[in-house]
Amino acid sequence: MSKLNKASAGKKGPKVRSDCFIEIEERKSGAIKLNFKSKVQSMYGTQIEDQIFNLCRHFGLRHAIISVEDAGALPFTIAARFELALKRLHPDWKCEYLPELNSKNKYRTTKDKLRRSRLYLPGNEPKFYPNAGLHQPDGIILDLEDSVAPTEKDAAQLLVRNALRTIDFYGSERMVRINQLPKGLDDLDYIVPHNVHVILIPKVESADQIKQIETKVKELKKNFKIKNDIYFMPIIESALGVEKAFEIASASKFNCSLAVGLEDYTADIGTQRSNEGTESFMARSKVVNAAKAAGIQAIDTVFSDVNDMKALKNSVIEAKQLGFEGKGCIHPRQINVINKEFLPTEEEIEKAKKIVIAFEEAKSKGIGVVSLGSKMIDAPVVKRAERTIKLAVDNKILQPNWKYSN
Amino acid sequence: MKLVKNAAGRKVPTVVNGFKSIPFKGVNKYKPTGVKAKPKINSCIDYPSSGDKTVRSLKEALKKAGLKDGMTISTHHHLRNGDVLTNKLFDAIKSLGVKNIRWFPSASFPCHSHLIKYLDDGTIHHIEGSMNGPLGRYASEGKMKGLGVLRSHGGRYQSVQDGEVKIDIAVIAAPTADPFGNATGVRGKSACGLLGFALADSEYAEKSIVVTDNLIPFPCIPWQIQGNNIDYVVEIDSLGDPKKIVSGTTQVTKSPDRLLIADLVAQFFEETGIMKDGFSFQAGAGGTNLAFALNLKEKMKAKEIKARFIRGGSTKYLVEMLEEGLTDYILDGQTFDLDGVRSMRENPNHVNTSPFTSYNFHGKGNFASMLDAVVLGATEVDINFNANVASHSDGYLLHGIGGWQNCLFSKCTILAIPSFRDRIPVIVDEVTTLCGPGELIDVIITERGIAINPKRKDLLKAVKKSNLPIRTIKEIYDEVNDLCGGKPAKPKVDKNTIIAVIKWVDGTILDSVYKVKK
Numbered sequence: 001m002s003k004l005n006k007a008s009a010g011k012k013g014p015k016v017r018s019d020c021f022i023e024i025e026e027r028k029s030g031a032i033k034l035n036f037k038s039k040v041q042s043m044y045g046t047q048i049e050d051q052i053f054n055l056c057r058h059f060g061l062r063h064a065i066i067s068v069e070d071a072g073a074l075p076f077t078i079a080a081r082f083e084l085a086l087k088r089l090h091p092d093w094k095c096e097y098l099p100e101l102n103s104k105n106k107y108r109t110t111k112d113k114l115r116r117s118r119l120y121l122p123g124n125e126p127k128f129y130p131n132a133g134l135h136q137p138d139g140i141i142l143d144l145e146d147s148v149a150p151t152e153k154d155a156a157q158l159l160v161r162n163a164l165r166t167i168d169f170y171g172s173e174r175m176v177r178i179n180q181l182p183k184g185l186d187d188l189d190y191i192v193p194h195n196v197h198v199i200l201i202p203k204v205e206s207a208d209q210i211k212q213i214e215t216k217v218k219e220l221k222k223n224f225k226i227k228n229d230i231y232f233m234p235i236i237e238s239a240l241g242v243e244k245a246f247e248i249a250s251a252s253k254f255n256c257s258l259a260v261g262l263e264d265y266t267a268d269i270g271t272q273r274s275n276e277g278t279e280s281f282m283a284r285s286k287v288v289n290a291a292k293a294a295g296i297q298a299i300d301t302v303f304s305d306v307n308d309m310k311a312l313k314n315s316v317i318e319a320k321q322l323g324f325e326g327k328g329c330i331h332p333r334q335i336n337v338i339n340k341e342f343l344p345t346e347e348e349i350e351k352a353k354k355i356v357i358a359f360e361e362a363k364s365k366g367i368g369v370v371s372l373g374s375k376m377i378d379a380p381v382v383k384r385a386e387r388t389i390k391l392a393v394d395n396k397i398l399q400p401n402w403k404y405s406n
Numbered sequence: 407m408k409l410v411k412n413a414a415g416r417k418v419p420t421v422v423n424g425f426k427s428i429p430f431k432g433v434n435k436y437k438p439t440g441v442k443a444k445p446k447i448n449s450c451i452d453y454p455s456s457g458d459k460t461v462r463s464l465k466e467a468l469k470k471a472g473l474k475d476g477m478t479i480s481t482h483h484h485l486r487n488g489d490v491l492t493n494k495l496f497d498a499i500k501s502l503g504v505k506n507i508r509w510f511p512s513a514s515f516p517c518h519s520h521l522i523k524y525l526d527d528g529t530i531h532h533i534e535g536s537m538n539g540p541l542g543r544y545a546s547e548g549k550m551k552g553l554g555v556l557r558s559h560g561g562r563y564q565s566v567q568d569g570e571v572k573i574d575i576a577v578i579a580a581p582t583a584d585p586f587g588n589a590t591g592v593r594g595k596s597a598c599g600l601l602g603f604a605l606a607d608s609e610y611a612e613k614s615i616v617v618t619d620n621l622i623p624f625p626c627i628p629w630q631i632q633g634n635n636i637d638y639v640v641e642i643d644s645l646g647d648p649k650k651i652v653s654g655t656t657q658v659t660k661s662p663d664r665l666l667i668a669d670l671v672a673q674f675f676e677e678t679g680i681m682k683d684g685f686s687f688q689a690g691a692g693g694t695n696l697a698f699a700l701n702l703k704e705k706m707k708a709k710e711i712k713a714r715f716i717r718g719g720s721t722k723y724l725v726e727m728l729e730e731g732l733t734d735y736i737l738d739g740q741t742f743d744l745d746g747v748r749s750m751r752e753n754p755n756h757v758n759t760s761p762f763t764s765y766n767f768h769g770k771g772n773f774a775s776m777l778d779a780v781v782l783g784a785t786e787v788d789i790n791f792n793a794n795v796a797s798h799s800d801g802y803l804l805h806g807i808g809g810w811q812n813c814l815f816s817k818c819t820i821l822a823i824p825s826f827r828d829r830i831p832v833i834v835d836e837v838t839t840l841c842g843p844g845e846l847i848d849v850i851i852t853e854r855g856i857a858i859n860p861k862r863k864d865l866l867k868a869v870k871k872s873n874l875p876i877r878t879i880k881e882i883y884d885e886v887n888d889l890c891g892g893k894p895a896k897p898k899v900d901k902n903t904i905i906a907v908i909k910w911v912d913g914t915i916l917d918s919v920y921k922v923k924k
Contacts, residue, residue, distance in 0.1 A: 018828045040829045042800040043894035072828025075891040130889055131663045134853050332662035396873070
């Protein structure tokens with residue numbers, strides 16, 4: 001069998017934007033020959049040429065015809081497409097080209113960070129990346145799973161890796177949804193070394209799957225000398241997963257939240273999603289219960305009608321009442337509604353204020369047992385009240401000096 | 407060609423197509439003296455007392471009007487991209503063997519790429535008006551014989567009124583007209599709303615021809631063009647494609663980034679107090695602007711605020727505001743959709759205006775400066791707030807100026823633009839073509855934040871306690887360059903070959919457009 005000497009990567013065509021198509025044809029001799037046309041030829045032609053030649057040098061490619069059709073791809077995309085074309089020619093090559101880590105991408109996260117809204121971005125679609133953070137979701141998910149065609153999984157891995165290094169998500173938590181295991185284990189190589197904050201693990205059905213991820217993450221962290229914590233958000237999407245929810249939620253100390261995914265779940269139990277959601281009531285409640293029992297956040301499924309903001313609002317109010325603390329979005333327009341509705345209500349804030357004040361008074365008087373009216377207040381109640389207050393202050397619906405303002 | 411540096415530091419020719427031109431002197435620095443153009447005296451003895459001015463064909467009307475080589479022929483652009491008449495007009499001119507026409511449209515559209523063959527064969531000498539799409543490309547490649555002259559809508563009126571451009575024959579597309587030449591745009595199968603852009607032409611042209619596909623008995627009510635200014639009336643089958651003349655419905659943008667910009671604009675109106683009882687604003691028909699209008703409407707309703715007037719480009723969304731009592735009037739410059747046409751026809755508070763009332767710089771005032779705020783677009787803005795609407799960053803002519811320059815005189819001029827498109831920065835160090843001096847541009851609203859012109863200390867103060875993402879324009883510029891992988895190269899143009907000039911609202915020359923090197 002003769003060895004492949006030509007491979008390509010990326011997208012071309014009249015509808016393609018912010019992406020490029022790169023074809024590399026390797027030859028036995030002769031210099032690098034570059035044929036390229038670009039929508040931004042006059043503005044960035046020189047930079048693109050320089051970038052391609054630098055990439056050739058980096059990978060030690062000396063004899064090839066390279067064709068580039070560019071529709072305004074940013075440098076992180078061009079690099080990912082070039083590397084992919086080359087790796088499709090040489091699947092055994094281990095060498096990577098890592099764009100410089102943006103100095104703004106070094107921020108960390110915490111286990112109990114707010115995760116009200118998380119915006120899904122299709123992993124192989126670079127045009128959505130640069131502006132996603134501007135819409136201020138609590139988290140941005142670069143998706144390697146369902147939004148990526150099976151034949152483009154390798155493309156998405158490189159693009160997501162480059163995005164994690166270069167794209168500023170403006171403070172949103174940096175999340176990646178990996179593929180189902182075992183493929184998902186490979187995905188970790190492309191994200192763990194690049195300051196991913198939360199790994200979303202789809203279709204989890206056992207604690208062992210979480211353990212496998214934990215082991216591999218630990219190993220990668222050691223190899224790459226990564227100190228900060230990386231958290232997991234298992235997603236329950238099947239009947240079996242629902243049955244095993246607590247086992248999964250408590251499988252790792254790095255689990256920060258447990259999410260439910262209803263599209264797959266309803267298919268699994270042989271029905272479809274209805275507006276009322278009666279078919280998934282048990283599953284959702286069970287996920288909430290398992291999460292709370294394990295001491296982590298419960299996160300609801302995505303809301304898929306991007307045009308109906310009223311229905312979205314109602315769905316958030318319902319989710320909050322069930323005990324969920326966050327919801328998925330597939331369009332930036334959904335973020336504001338979700339963020340706002342998950343905020344504490346005026347009543348909740350008033351109650352929280354009373355609890356915090358009562359607790360502080362009791363503490364200053366050295367009283368061990370705190371009560372408000374006829375009700376005892378214990379530590380988790382105080383903790384929740386403090387959290388409510390923080391949420392309200394962070395979102396400017398309560399003055400930071402509220403204790404003294406009355 | 408002799409070039410001089412004007413007050414904006416741009417090199418411009420002193421002679422354009424054989425006429426002496428004045429370089430830009432600065433904003434509000436040039437005040438001409440003298441008298442306006444003087445149309446010749448006519449006598450009704452020369453016109454049929456029956457009032458019937460119809461002739462059989464456009465060709466015959468052109469012959470009667472004395473068409474000959476080198477004349478200036480004007481058209482209006484209310485039929486937009488559905489215009490078929492202009493193409494037929496030049497087919498007729500070609501068949502008469504007439505050459506070297508100066509075409510003086512109020513704007514051109516991609517449908518006019520039909521005319522490229524007449525530029526090639528010498529029927530048309532050059533175009534003075536916006537050159538969009540294929541015509542812009544043609545001119546940018548240096549293929550047009552004369553220099554393109556780009557004027558604002560107000561500048562076009564000014565140039566005719568001041569006698570800078572003498573129109574020999576005006577050809578006025580009229581969706582409805584009577585045999586006397588009274589004409590309106592609010593009725594007929596090709597209804598386009600109003601005919602304001604043809605006002606100067608009807609008043610000042612040596613000969614005026616009304617062409618209609620809906621000839622009705624006298625009188626045509628309401629007459630937007632007065633038959634007393636018209637020489638001949640021609641009936642034809644069709645002026646154009648109604649679907650492209652006005653859209654059925656104008657579409658609000660679905661782009662999340664544009665929606666974000668629209669949100670910020672509406673929030674800016676609210677937080678700076680522009681949105682107050684009795685205020686006025688102008689917003690165009692672009693997707694971002696429509697989203698802004700919808701958003702502002704909700705805010706006005708919530709606070710029970712009513713505008714005194716809104717300037718259009720009218721669309722369904724402005725019409726709804728009028729009908730729901732959120733504004734007393736729409737003062738309309740062009741109607742973009744069927745709801746706009748209907749409203750103008752039926753609602754006396756939906757008023758048709760012209761470049762004379764709205765924009766003309768050489769009049770006793772105009773409406774543009776009275777607006778509390780305008781929301782406009784741009785292809786480029788530089789770090790000194792100078793803006794470009796005419797050319798693309800690769801140097802090619804892309805758009806006309808429209809009413810854009812005229813609108814810069816509002817009390818608060820806002821450019822609502824993305825900070826970059828694909829890999830094309832919109833915020834740049836220096837604009838490719840200067841169309842609007844930065845001193846008139848107050849606020850840049852992008853998805854990456856809002857930059858306020860440092861000259862506007864009042865606005866900077868007004869936003870101090872707001873939640874608006876206020877940044878300097880330089881910060882946004884730096885961020886965009888980082889994202890795009892460095893500063894974009896300047897377009898490769900031949901600095902010795904000018905293909906068009908950009909006029910300022912007072913008729914002086916603001917900038918030159920150069921031939922693009924292939």
